[in-house]
Amino acid sequence: MNALPPSQQKALAALFAAMPADLLLSDGEALERYSRDWSGDHYGRPLAVARPRSKEELSLLMGCCYEQQIHVVPQGGLTGLVGAAVASYPGGEVVVSLERMNKVRSVNPIDFAMVVEAGCILEDAKRQAEAADCILPITFGAQGSCRIGGNVSTNAGGFNVLRYGMSRDLVLGLEVVLADGQVWNGLRTLRKDNRGYDLKQLFIGSEGTLGIVTAAALKLFPKPTQVETALVGLASVDAAMQLYARARRECSDLLSAFELILRGGIEIALNARDDLHDPLGEAYPVYVLIEASAAGRVDLRGLLEGFLADASDLVLDGVIAGSRAQADRLWLLREMMVEAQGRGGRYLRTDVSVSISSLATFVTDTLDALAQMLPEAIAVTYGHVGDGNIHLNIVPPETMPPADFDGLFHAAEEVIFDIVDRHGGSISAEHGIGRVKQAAFLKRADPLTLELSRRIKDAFDPKHLLSEGRILASAQGVWNDAEAR
Amino acid sequence: MNALPPSQQKALAALFAAMPADLLLSDGEALERYSRDWSGDHYGRPLAVARPRSKEELSLLMGCCYEQQIHVVPQGGLTGLVGAAVASYPGGEVVVSLERMNKVRSVNPIDFAMVVEAGCILEDAKRQAEAADCILPITFGAQGSCRIGGNVSTNAGGFNVLRYGMSRDLVLGLEVVLADGQVWNGLRTLRKDNRGYDLKQLFIGSEGTLGIVTAAALKLFPKPTQVETALVGLASVDAAMQLYARARRECSDLLSAFELILRGGIEIALNARDDLHDPLGEAYPVYVLIEASAAGRVDLRGLLEGFLADASDLVLDGVIAGSRAQADRLWLLREMMVEAQGRGGRYLRTDVSVSISSLATFVTDTLDALAQMLPEAIAVTYGHVGDGNIHLNIVPPETMPPADFDGLFHAAEEVIFDIVDRHGGSISAEHGIGRVKQAAFLKRADPLTLELSRRIKDAFDPKHLLSEGRILASAQGVWNDAEAR
Incomplete structure (x- = not known):
């Protein structure tokens, strides 16, 4: 705390004095653990780390921070990729880690609903849903590290969105601690509830800027008793999209994943692991990984086989996994590509x-x-x-000096985002804005959208103490991530 | 306008002077047409009726109303049942009817998306989706009269929610004119878009109190090529819910409706039309109307037959429709019950x-x-x-004098809502709050929910000119519907 101005030092001292002894961490080694995100690209040292065990404890903390005007940022599994959850406010931030609020409070297979605390790791929540013969269909690479609160706050997407929706679509209710410490209780498992404004929608996808989610009630689905997985080779992205159009019609809402991979991605995976082999007889420009699942009396294998046979004008070659192990091998190609794409160094996502x-x-x-x-x-x-x-990532050539990376990434992002603009697309489909995409977002957002967003921020966090500077610019200006490295 | 205070008369005169000649209606006969809702229970005579042909025209109108401090209420098909869309503000309101903004702007069967203006009748939108081999799965009795803007503003539910979600789940983008006349353009058909706050969520289900929806981009689904419909008789509601639990697991997300009807409801339908006959061999305490649909290579008939055969411990008798005409006859029982339940008089919904x-x-x-x-x-x-x-409606006995109806309805609502409270349920699942459920809503809502809701209202409608007094109480107090009759 040495570099802090005296007023801040006094505020922090008041916070430590008012909180239970084991709520706050402040020693250097501990703080370091909460300073860097999963990608390694984003670093920010917190003033202190609070680890509440209950909404009451968090409420106490937030009330005190509100009074003392201390900035706060909630932190989940640090896998968000846009730099939102590491400390970054110029005057310093207290990190609130939800990791000790990690219980599954209930799973109800008749209601097809579960109530989970924000710090619960997604994979743990998924496992408990499966133990009740249900699935929680939020599925992506980071599921072993990310936490439910982060999934909700960022409206996480992933592989199964085309069938089950984004995280927003799966939230039935929320419990939230507000910037001033008040606890908003919207934790319900009702499937239909049209009583007034649906306040929970504001906390979903707002990246911790309007409140800290402490628990969520989530929709579950019947656990499929059959899953079929196929990998097919095609001549072009256009052929892949034609195949998708047919799949939506012929697979009767049973399609649960449809992942495009260009040949370059397959090669990255093959190079990364000796035990992976080219999945089809020869190389094709484009691949699609298809998954369909069903819980009941459906001949799912027959459905997928028939669909692919009829699409022989598009499908150049393909394989349907004969076992769960074979399906896992197909998915491994997808996972290894993501893991190995940057060769352990920086790349543009x-x-x-x-x-x-x-x-x-x-x-x-x-x-x-x-x-x-x-x-x-x-x-x-x-x-x-x-x-x-689409994730269109840019890896620098091996010969490029690291000093030139930022220039390359910036230039490539400009090229990509310009074409996104021309197509009326979104520069952030599922990762959010955080700090990394903020400049590009602010440049493109229309003034009325920003004005309405600021009014909402003011309504929920009048002192601007909560995750300040994420999504919307802070009065302190846009934080420059490079300063933190 | 005779009863208006001079300041209001001046404001209205300024409005008429500033608008195109054919935008506003003010003669008595015309106003009468926009004064009573579908149920007949809610009446309110507008100061004038505006019928904009475009968002630009509505923007002009709203800007002028904002300046002149004239209250405004948007009106769709008047089928909302909670009295939100008829004029009711004590000082008078201008009704904005969206009926002339009724175009389907686009249908894209590859994107599975359509863009529809707010005044389009739901059934017309559904028909245009079907012409492109898609479905817009918002389905309920009033679909021939209700309008898309109302569906979005009230987050309409209906028969197919269990498979396709509420209206909220189907909205990809919105175009909204705000209280001060600014046009917010959030009309996109992207399936994933995590750029900042999801502002459209605020306009969905807020019953016109935060802005006037002028167009919506909606999700479509493949049009099923097979639909199977069954009606089964059961011993109890508990048996029906056991059957539902199994259906969710065994029908593999292909279930599109599961409607409970108690015997009394079937009898109402049978009495209403001579050509309707008891659908099963004998009478059962409880019936369920089941629909499943599939677009592709699924033996749907076999699936439903197998499922029902295995549920013979619960299902006392049942029939699966052999044709579309037979299926329509089964649905007719459901529709006739709703239509005939009140015997043409008032009843509590x-x-x-x-x-x-x-x-x-x-x-x-x-x-x-x-x-x-x-x-x-x-x-x-x-x-x-x-x-x-559940819709649990109360019909007064034929011998009861109409003067006693309100007392009966109030007492019955208290009984029902108390038990809802004990079960942690919602007093408004799909109809919303409007004015009719406002007292019951305000009595139960926690203070923080109301405080946050008021902050949002202030942020979007700072002069409180838009649908004032719906959901939240107006500063003028709770409007008493009885005054209007």
């Missing part, structure tokens, strides 16, 4: 969406433009194309 | 929800309590029980 009908044109246009304008950049392209969502 | 697992107990407890405390009341019980949603 994008997460954009366009309408489904323009996705193929978007990908072609963007890859052409990148090849022309930034021929040195290696583009890795994959995505949840059933939702119109 | 309730629209409550509890958790699915407590629905059977809730119904039994409530019917027992009503029978004991208000033995003269005729209870008609049916609902979308797959969502935990």
Whole structure:
């Protein structure tokens, strides 16, 4: 706390004096653990770390921070990728880690609902749902580390959105501690409830800027008794999108994933692990990983086989997994590509969406433009194309000095986002804005959207103490991440 | 305008002077057409009726009303049942009818999305979706009269919620004119978009109190090529809910309706039309109307038959429709019951929800309590029980003088809502609050929910000119509907 101005030191001292002894961490080694996100790209040292065990404890903390004008940022699993959850406010922030509020409060397989605390790791919640013969269908790579509060606050997406929706669609109720310490209790498992304004919607996807989610009631679904997985090779992204259009009609809402991977991505995976082999007889420009699932009396295998056989004009080759182990091997290609794409170093992540009908044109246009304008950049392209969502990432050439990375990333992002704009798309489909995408967001957002957003921020956090500077600019200006490294 | 104070008369004169000649109606006969809702229970004569043809025209109107401090209420098909859309502000309101903004702007069967203006009648929108081999799955009795803007503003539910969600779940984007005339353009068909606060959520379900929806982008689904409909007889509501629990697991997310009807409801339908016959061999205490649909290669008939055969411990008798015409006859029982339940007179509508697992107990407890405390009341019980949603309506005995109706309805509502409270349920599952449920809502809502709701209202409608007095109490107090009759 040495660099703090005296008024801040006094405020922090008052906070420590008012809180239970074991609520706050302040020693250097402990703070370090809450300073860097999963990607390694975002670093910010907190003033202190609060680890509440209950909403009451968090309420006490927030009330005191409100009084003392101390800035606060909630932290989940630090897998959000946009730098929202590490400390970053110029005057310093207290990090609230939800990790000790990690209980599954209830699972009800008749209501198809569960109530989970914000600090519960997604995979733990999913496991408890499965123990009750249900699924919690939020599914993505970071599920072993991310926490429910983060999933809700960022409206997390993932593989199963095309069937089950975004996190927003799965939230039945929320419990939230507000900036001033008041506890808002909206924790209900009702499927229908039209009593007045649906306040919980404001906390979903607002990245911790309007309140701190402490628990969520989530929709569950019957656990499928059959899952079929296929990998097919195609000539083009356009062919993949034609296949998707047919799949939606012929697979009768039983499609649970439709993942596009360009050949480059498959090669990254194959190079990363010796035990992975080219999945089809030869190489194809484009691959799609298809999953369908059913819980009941459906001949799912027959359905998928019939669908693929009828699509022989599009499908050049393909394999349907014969066992869960084979299906896992197919998914491993997808996972290894994501893990290995940056070769352990920095790379540019994008997460954009366009309408489904323009996705193929978007990908072609963007890859052409990148090849022309930034021929040195290696583009890795994959995505949840059933939702119109593409991750188009840029890896620097091995010979490029790290000092030049930022320039390359900035130039590539400009190229990609310009084409997103032309297609009326979104520069952030599922990752959110945080601090990393803030400049690009503010540049594009219309003034009325920003004005209404500011009014909401003022209504919920009048002192601007909560996750200040994420999504909307802080009065202190846009925080420069580079300063923190 | 005779009874208006001079300042209001001046304001209205300024409005008429500033608007195009054919935008506003003010003659008595015309105003009468926009004064009474579909149920006939709610009446309010507007100061004038504005019928904008475009968002620009509405923007002009709203800007002028804002300047002149004239109160405004948007009006769709007047089928909302909670008295929100008829003029009711004590000082008078201008009604904005969206009926001339009724175009379907686009239908895209690849994006599975359509863009529809607020004044489009739901059934017209559904028809245009079907012409593109898609469905817009908002489905309920009033679909031939209600309008899309009303569906969005009230977060309409209906028969297909258990599979496709509420209206909220189907909205991809909105275009909204704000209280001060500014146009907010959030009309996008992206499936995923996590750029900042999701402002459209605020306009959905807020019953016109935060802005006037002028157009909506809506999710579509593949049009099913197979629909199977069954009506089964059961011994109890508990048996029906057990059957539902199995149906969710065994019908593999292909279940599109699960409607409970108690025997009394079937009898109302049979008495209403000579050409309707008891659908099963004998009478059963409880019926369920089940619909499943699939778009592709699924043996749907076999699935439903197998499911019902295995449920022979619960299902006492049943029929699966052999044709679309037979299915329509089964649905006709449901529709005729709703239409005929009040014998053309007034009756109490309730629209409550509890958790699915407590629905059977809730119904039994409530019917027992009503029978004991208000033995003269005729209870008609049916609902979308797959969502935990029950309509428990009270019809006065034929011998009761109309002057006693209000007393009976009030007493019955107290009985029903008390039991809803004990089950942690909602007093408004899908109809909203409007003015009719306002007193009951305000009595139960926690102070923080109301405080946050008021802050949102202030942020979006600082002069409180828009649908004032719906959901939240107006500074003028709670409007008494009886005054208007």
